[in-house]
Amino acid sequence: MYPIELMKRIAVYPGTFDPVTQGHEAMVLRSLPLFDHIVVAVGHNSAKPQAGYFTLEQRLEMLHKVFDKMPNVSVEAYEGLTTEFCKQKGAHFILRGLRSSTDFEYERNIAQANNALEPSIETVFIISSPGLSAINSSIVRDIHRHGGDVSQFVPEAVIPLL
Amino acid sequence: MYPIELMKRIAVYPGTFDPVTQGHEAMVLRSLPLFDHIVVAVGHNSAKPQAGYFTLEQRLEMLHKVFDKMPNVSVEAYEGLTTEFCKQKGAHFILRGLRSSTDFEYERNIAQANNALEPSIETVFIISSPGLSAINSSIVRDIHRHGGDVSQFVPEAVIPLL
Amino acid sequence: MYPIELMKRIAVYPGTFDPVTQGHEAMVLRSLPLFDHIVVAVGHNSAKPQAGYFTLEQRLEMLHKVFDKMPNVSVEAYEGLTTEFCKQKGAHFILRGLRSSTDFEYERNIAQANNALEPSIETVFIISSPGLSAINSSIVRDIHRHGGDVSQFVPEAVIPLL
Amino acid sequence: MYPIELMKRIAVYPGTFDPVTQGHEAMVLRSLPLFDHIVVAVGHNSAKPQAGYFTLEQRLEMLHKVFDKMPNVSVEAYEGLTTEFCKQKGAHFILRGLRSSTDFEYERNIAQANNALEPSIETVFIISSPGLSAINSSIVRDIHRHGGDVSQFVPEAVIPLL
Amino acid sequence: MYPIELMKRIAVYPGTFDPVTQGHEAMVLRSLPLFDHIVVAVGHNSAKPQAGYFTLEQRLEMLHKVFDKMPNVSVEAYEGLTTEFCKQKGAHFILRGLRSSTDFEYERNIAQANNALEPSIETVFIISSPGLSAINSSIVRDIHRHGGDVSQFVPEAVIPLL
Amino acid sequence: MYPIELMKRIAVYPGTFDPVTQGHEAMVLRSLPLFDHIVVAVGHNSAKPQAGYFTLEQRLEMLHKVFDKMPNVSVEAYEGLTTEFCKQKGAHFILRGLRSSTDFEYERNIAQANNALEPSIETVFIISSPGLSAINSSIVRDIHRHGGDVSQFVPEAVIPLL
Numbered sequence: 001m002y003p004i005e006l007m008k009r010i011a012v013y014p015g016t017f018d019p020v021t022q023g024h025e026a027m028v029l030r031s032l033p034l035f036d037h038i039v040v041a042v043g044h045n046s047a048k049p050q051a052g053y054f055t056l057e058q059r060l061e062m063l064h065k066v067f068d069k070m071p072n073v074s075v076e077a078y079e080g081l082t083t084e085f086c087k088q089k090g091a092h093f094i095l096r097g098l099r100s101s102t103d104f105e106y107e108r109n110i111a112q113a114n115n116a117l118e119p120s121i122e123t124v125f126i127i128s129s130p131g132l133s134a135i136n137s138s139i140v141r142d143i144h145r146h147g148g149d150v151s152q153f154v155p156e157a158v159i160p161l162l
Numbered sequence: 163m164y165p166i167e168l169m170k171r172i173a174v175y176p177g178t179f180d181p182v183t184q185g186h187e188a189m190v191l192r193s194l195p196l197f198d199h200i201v202v203a204v205g206h207n208s209a210k211p212q213a214g215y216f217t218l219e220q221r222l223e224m225l226h227k228v229f230d231k232m233p234n235v236s237v238e239a240y241e242g243l244t245t246e247f248c249k250q251k252g253a254h255f256i257l258r259g260l261r262s263s264t265d266f267e268y269e270r271n272i273a274q275a276n277n278a279l280e281p282s283i284e285t286v287f288i289i290s291s292p293g294l295s296a297i298n299s300s301i302v303r304d305i306h307r308h309g310g311d312v313s314q315f316v317p318e319a320v321i322p323l324l
Numbered sequence: 325m326y327p328i329e330l331m332k333r334i335a336v337y338p339g340t341f342d343p344v345t346q347g348h349e350a351m352v353l354r355s356l357p358l359f360d361h362i363v364v365a366v367g368h369n370s371a372k373p374q375a376g377y378f379t380l381e382q383r384l385e386m387l388h389k390v391f392d393k394m395p396n397v398s399v400e401a402y403e404g405l406t407t408e409f410c411k412q413k414g415a416h417f418i419l420r421g422l423r424s425s426t427d428f429e430y431e432r433n434i435a436q437a438n439n440a441l442e443p444s445i446e447t448v449f450i451i452s453s454p455g456l457s458a459i460n461s462s463i464v465r466d467i468h469r470h471g472g473d474v475s476q477f478v479p480e481a482v483i484p485l486l
Numbered sequence: 487m488y489p490i491e492l493m494k495r496i497a498v499y500p501g502t503f504d505p506v507t508q509g510h511e512a513m514v515l516r517s518l519p520l521f522d523h524i525v526v527a528v529g530h531n532s533a534k535p536q537a538g539y540f541t542l543e544q545r546l547e548m549l550h551k552v553f554d555k556m557p558n559v560s561v562e563a564y565e566g567l568t569t570e571f572c573k574q575k576g577a578h579f580i581l582r583g584l585r586s587s588t589d590f591e592y593e594r595n596i597a598q599a600n601n602a603l604e605p606s607i608e609t610v611f612i613i614s615s616p617g618l619s620a621i622n623s624s625i626v627r628d629i630h631r632h633g634g635d636v637s638q639f640v641p642e643a644v645i646p647l648l
Numbered sequence: 649m650y651p652i653e654l655m656k657r658i659a660v661y662p663g664t665f666d667p668v669t670q671g672h673e674a675m676v677l678r679s680l681p682l683f684d685h686i687v688v689a690v691g692h693n694s695a696k697p698q699a700g701y702f703t704l705e706q707r708l709e710m711l712h713k714v715f716d717k718m719p720n721v722s723v724e725a726y727e728g729l730t731t732e733f734c735k736q737k738g739a740h741f742i743l744r745g746l747r748s749s750t751d752f753e754y755e756r757n758i759a760q761a762n763n764a765l766e767p768s769i770e771t772v773f774i775i776s777s778p779g780l781s782a783i784n785s786s787i788v789r790d791i792h793r794h795g796g797d798v799s800q801f802v803p804e805a806v807i808p809l810l
Numbered sequence: 811m812y813p814i815e816l817m818k819r820i821a822v823y824p825g826t827f828d829p830v831t832q833g834h835e836a837m838v839l840r841s842l843p844l845f846d847h848i849v850v851a852v853g854h855n856s857a858k859p860q861a862g863y864f865t866l867e868q869r870l871e872m873l874h875k876v877f878d879k880m881p882n883v884s885v886e887a888y889e890g891l892t893t894e895f896c897k898q899k900g901a902h903f904i905l906r907g908l909r910s911s912t913d914f915e916y917e918r919n920i921a922q923a924n925n926a927l928e929p930s931i932e933t934v935f936i937i938s939s940p941g942l943s944a945i946n947s948s949i950v951r952d953i954h955r956h957g958g959d960v961s962q963f964v965p966e967a968v969i970p971l972l
Contacts, residue, residue, distance in 0.1 A: 033284070098287070101263035101749070104260065112291075115291075127270050129277075133457070146728045147728070148729050270424070275463045292943055293941040296940045297599070308566045309566070310569075333682065357770070404632045405629065405633075416681055429588040431775070437620055446682065520932065597937050613921050748919075794890045801923075
């Protein structure tokens with residue numbers, strides 16, 4: 001008999017979240033029924049602490065504002081291979097959103113490489129909601145950098161942090 | 163407290179399966195850990211019984227040969243809207259495979275329309291295994307029609323039926 | 325000096341509109357500032373009166389319900405080459421919506437062929453609104469055929485006609 | 487020691503050529519330096535003699551007008567699997583043109599299936615010339631059906647036959 | 649009654665134009681009938697004056713050589729959000745060219761974000777001419793950097809400046 | 811009569827090979843029957859010796875381990891335009907692999923630009939084997955950087971060098 005933890009369906013939702021968008025928030029919300037636990041996981045490189053538009057601390061603070069109120073969701077930072085982090089968390093699933101066919105091509109290569117590295121880990125995709133498919137962190141950064149108003153692109157909880 | 167059935171994660175894997183391929187078999191096998199039950203569901207139209215290369219009966223017989231030995235998988239035929247069939251089966255998830263970006267564009271429209279019709283139903287995607295991404299039923303039919311050998315494209319259990 | 329009609333910017337918005345969707349309605353609404361007049365033009369083939377899910381008369385009736393209230397928009401049926409119809413209407417522009425990269429590839433070939441046939445006619449594209457990009461007539465027909473509710477996909481004015 | 491014929495690089499260029507276009511003509515012309523012989527091969531199905539816009543005889547006549555003057559090119563009709571026809575002709579290569587990424591996705595599946603059926607046969611792709619990438623037989627048929635002038639899309643030699 | 653400026657159809661054609669290509673020149677030429685005025689607008693960042701292969705001054709000089717002779721076209725540099733620049737110029741339209749489906753995916757996100765920021769501004773797309781679709785500034789820079797001859801890719805007027 | 815060298819079919823297979831993968835190895839192996847000689851050519855820039863994850867020397871050493879045992883294959887480094895290098899080697903063909911439609915769009919632009927620069931040089935494409943299409947050097951570098959095991963992605967001969 002398997003111990004109860006192994007039977008849980010745990011997913012890691014990896015990304016840079018620089019910053020978290022309404023698209024990320026909706027993705028987790030829609031995926032909650034599929035998993036027993038979702039780890040929103042910020043990939044970073046401690047050797048390059050300056051990389052990114054927002055600092056790791058800022059990004060984590062925003063993510064906590066958005067996801068701490070959701071049941072069965074936690075927020076963590078990690079370094080190194082995503083599959084290694086999945087094994088540490090007992091996660092057999094990687095969760096990713098798909099917005100466009102360019103996304104698809106990129107994600108396919110990573111998902112297949114991850115599956116080759118660790119055949120017990122599957123990447124599960126959900127297609128972004130129609131109204132949110134144009135939102136990505138890169139565009140949000142670009143608008144923010146130029147002093148534009150990004151409040152319609154990010155979760156309500158993070159607006160005061162921007 | 164929710165009744166036990168509502169808490170189960172049930173997925174419908176819809177398709178025409180004309181015929182079932184190694185790609186379909188691998189998709190179900192890889193998705194087993196994600197769901198408590200998978201219904202492999204052959205969409206058909208009783209008003210057009212001649213549609214398709216193989217008859218509905220042949221397709222179901224092949225699917226039973228492949229999936230009856232897998233735990234928590236059943237095979238059924240259905241008519242009408244996929245979301246209606248999901249509701250009948252208590253399924254909150256539709257399972258689909260993605261092989262290419264052309265697939266993606268097509269699937270996105272259907273997934274978003276299904277989600278608009280029935281917001282409680284999510285479509286979950288898994289990317290096909292690298293070695294199987296070139297296999298699709300249309301190519302298998304074409305080779306079979308011309309007398310070619312399709313045994314490397316279909317599950318071993320269905321070879322005697324072709 | 326050019327006669328006044330030649331200076332007007334007239335666009336033909338061709339399609340099968342089988343049936344008209346909220347996506348078509350939004351496309352015309354958003355394009356109104358760009359043109360002095362838009363002709364919503366239903367391509368058909370009088371030799372195949374049975375082609376299509378809705379009849380030509382039904383499609384025209386729906387289009388009139390939607391567009392007759394808009395200023396500078398008219399609805400017409402046409403046969404033959406779209407570029408010939410443009411010349412009859414004094415239109416130097418063809419208007420088309422783009423939802424996806426599959427759309428793009430298809431539209432590019434047609435736009436470039438039309439421009440080769442008639443270099444004075446340009447095809448102008450607008451990208452569909454994010455919330456409407458999943459709606460296409462083919463999916464609406466499919467839901468309608470199976471008795472599903474299509475009211476959230478079509479313009480309000482045509483719901484009573486379905 | 488291999489007999490001299492086996493060492494020749496022979497390619498089959500399969501298609502429906504309904505009708506042949508300037509794109510097909512340029513593809514063969516550009517591929518001549520790569521092969522010792524190119525067989526332009528019209529796939530057809532003798533059980534469906536009415537299929538196609540032009541008859542098989544018309545299509546072959548057009549192809550002969552275009553390619554008979556080129557050295558090392560022959561024109562033939564074939565039925566059945568393309569890989570079988572290649573084996574009959576001693577061809578180890580299938581030649582195909584790529585115009586767009588939609589083409590690519592379609593061709594990839596066929597090329598990989600053909601390679602699985604017959605590992606000794608490779609499909610070789612050349613990307614169509616920029617000025618010809620919008621030309622395809624389907625658009626040419628459509629213009630011809632509506633009485634438009636297709637002379638800028640087809641090889642000069644076939645204009646009198648249309 | 650609207651003041652005359654508001655009724656004019658003004659478009660901003662934004663880009664880096666590093667350097668301007670024959671593709672850019674053709675895009676403006678083909679779009680002239682659609683607008684009363686087109687502002688060719690070089691986006692730049694005064695905090696990073698070294699960014700780019702050609703300096704802002706060189707790029708503007710080339711653009712003036714190409715576009716000063718066209719009626720109703722002006723050339724300007726701008727910083728910050730494109731939608732803000734449009735508002736300054738009284739432009740309700742952003743003009744962009746589409747060459748490929750990769751272009752499309754990228755442009756869709758930007759167009760939808762711009763429309764969300766400023767609903768009164770529409771992005772209008774024209775598909776590049778078949779013979780020019782392979783030309784982009786990045787390839788021109790790469791050839792120029794290696795000492796190759798770029799004269800067939802750039803407007804005749806800028807050749808002496810390279 | 812042509813001198814014998816001109817009649818040989820020589821291809822340059824250019825890339826950064828940082829590092830060489832099983833995909834590159836398979837591409838050359840499958841292309842051997844098509845050419846009399848293949849030059850695996852590492853593009854580099856002597857002004858930026860630090861560019862790349864592996865040094866030029868490491869990359870060349872790996873390539874020699876993989877390709878020196880193959881008949882009619884040589885390995886070289888080059889700088890500058892690929893078409894210039896082709897002319898130096900007497901090569902009329904550039905060989906490239908295609909894995910995805912994103913690859914295709916990128917390769918099309920380069921192939922068409924190269925053909926414009928040097929009309930006598932054709933780029934010939936082969937689609938990567940299904941099982942290898944997820945492997946690219948960028949993913950291999952990423953796994954290697956994080957200490958993961960890349961031995962299933964690179965040719966057996968280079969494993970000891972990593």
